Amino acid sequence: MSQQDTIISLDSLATLQKRWPGRAWVNSVCTLAQKRLATHPHGDLPRWLCTLQQLPAVSPEANLDSGTPALGGRVEDLKALRETLMELHPWRKGPLCLGGLRIETEWRSDWKWERVETHIRLAGHRVLDIGCGNGYFGLRMLGAGAALVVGIDPTLLFVMQWLACRHFSGDIANYVLPLAIEDLPADPTRRLSNPDRACLATGGGLCRTRDWPSFLPIEPAVHHRECR
Numbered sequence: 001m002s003q004q005d006t007i008i009s010l011d012s013l014a015t016l017q018k019r020w021p022g023r024a025w026v027n028s029v030c031t032l033a034q035k036r037l038a039t040h041p042h043g044d045l046p047r048w049l050c051t052l053q054q055l056p057a058v059s060p061e062a063n064l065d066s067g068t069p070a071l072g073g074r075v076e077d078l079k080a081l082r083e084t085l086m087e088l089h090p091w092r093k094g095p096l097c098l099g100g101l102r103i104e105t106e107w108r109s110d111w112k113w114e115r116v117e118t119h120i121r122l123a124g125h126r127v128l129d130i131g132c133g134n135g136y137f138g139l140r141m142l143g144a145g146a147a148l149v150v151g152i153d154p155t156l157l158f159v160m161q162w163l164a165c166r167h168f169s170g171d172i173a174n175y176v177l178p179l180a181i182e183d184l185p186a187d188p189t190r191r192l193s194n195p196d197r198a199c200l201a202t203g204g205g206l207c208r209t210r211d212w213p214s215f216l217p218i219e220p221a222v223h224h225r226e227c228r
Ligand SMILES: C[S@@+](CC[C@H](N)C(=O)[O-])C[C@H]1O[C@@H](n2cnc3c(N)ncnc32)[C@H](O)[C@@H]1O
Pocket: 093, 109, 112, 130, 131, 132, 133, 152, 153, 154, 155, 158, 179, 180, 181, 182, 209, 211, 212, 213, 214, 215
């Protein structure tokens, strides 16, 4: 098993499979994620994996109640932590606080979340977030009561940023898999070609932001609204 397989499968995908056992699509997307990693090598991957290994030991914590999700106990050497996390820049979606270090990201995703959250009810829902970036919105959705968030994004750097966040948060129910929407199994892809009808037909709900792809509660849901 290669280094990237080890990190992606053992550290995260295995816990996803445990969170929703017996669901064939969960195993299927995990296999697809590993396949994509094998078939879409990225020259920076060894450097990024090295960066992840340099993250300091920390007590896993996740405070998801504010606009700046705070992950991990406070790290002593914030300057060194900043230098390590800069190896994974650009940090686009946030703000985030990792080990006591605030990351002022390129985008104020908290402002976007404020516009969206009043239109969706997430308590108990399982969410598929398509084009999820580093998983920032997954953290916000967990904070709003979602039971599980599975994000997909083909940009490997964002998956690395999510793994860094996971180092600080510990095993929480927010996942980012290195997949594009077109990598999804045939049946979901067909459904997503007409997502509004498909979600409602299966008892799910859809939240589409102007920057589609965005997030999609998959079950159970009773709402359907377009947010801008
Ligand atoms: C404009 S950003 C939106 C990010 C986030 N959903 C938001 O609302 O702020 C689009 C995201 O979609 C991802 N993306 C691009 N092509 C994609 C594809 N074919 N399938 C899934 N995600 C894709 C990009 O890597 C990027 O993270």
